[in-house]
Amino acid sequence: xxxxALAAALxxxxxxxxxxxxxxLAGRIVETEAYLGVKDRAAHSYGGRRTxxxxxxxxxxxxxxxxxxxxxxxxxxxxxxSEGQPVAVLLRAVEPVEGVEAxxxxxxxxxxxxxxxxxxxxxxxxxxxxxMSIDRSLDGEDLVGSERLWLARGxxxxxxxxxxxxxxxxxxxxVSRPLRFCESGSRFLSRQP
DNA sequence: ATGACGATTTACT
DNA sequence: GTAAATCGTCATA
Numbered sequence: 485x486x487x488x489a490l491a492a493a494l495x496x497x498x499x500x501x502x503x504x505x506x507x508x509l510a511g512r513i514v515e516t517e518a519y520l521g522v523k524d525r526a527a528h529s530y531g532g533r534r535t536x537x538x539x540x541x542x543x544x545x546x547x548x549x550x551x552x553x554x555x556x557x558x559x560x561x562x563x564x565x566s567e568g569q570p571v572a573v574l575l576r577a578v579e580p581v582e583g584v585e586a587x588x589x590x591x592x593x594x595x596x597x598x599x600x601x602x603x604x605x606x607x608x609x610x611x612x613x614x615x616m617s618i619d620r621s622l623d624g625e626d627l628v629g630s631e632r633l634w635l636a637r638g639x640x641x642x643x644x645x646x647x648x649x650x651x652x653x654x655x656x657x658x659v660s661r662p663l664r665f666c667e668s669g670s671r672f673l674s675r676q677p
Numbered sequence: 678a679t680g681a682c683g684a685t686t687t688a689c690t
Numbered sequence: 691g692t693a694a695a696t697c698g699t700c701a702t703a
Contacts, residue, residue, distance in 0.1 A: 517684070526684065537699060554685050555696030561684085574684055597688075610685050651684050674685095 487518035487564040491573045491665045496640040499578055501616045501633050507586050509616050511578025511606050512638050514670040517649045518663040521571040526655035529570030540624045541570035550623040557610030558619050578606045579672040587615040608674040641667035647677035
């Protein structure tokens, strides 16, 4: 499956995480972005770049690519390409469905002034990783078969909306490509399309 | 060895 | 709306 097809197909699927202590967390995916590989200036694999950091992008489809950015946030992707094709789908937002209080606790580890509403727990790629305790230790995990982090079926959205990707102002003509996929009308999006 | 840069989030004006 | 926080990573030397 190509990255765009996977980005759309993942909407409605559940991301499930089991912590060391057995706590189970789950969120329904409502926002994704496709990164199209070597030709895509916004992708970490642009131009065939292959480093220790993005090595997982070159693994087989269904592998997790987790990276650390801005000195403080993690983001999780589902690898989409056939092996050797560094193509992936970034998970940008999920709707919390299991372990909400555990998620709130995880999101409150750093001091904060404002109270955390349920709808703000997993609304954004860095936030959802913090809420689900996803970091580089899960980079390379097989999302079909892992006991720590995996994908499960869920209710498909009634309507999908495409828009431009976020946070890639440096990507030239790729900035405006409609490679962001959202469930129409969801209250759990990182921002309204 | 060093410097510049983020697929972001938060708080503040 | 704008700006600061914060540091692993990588390209350059």
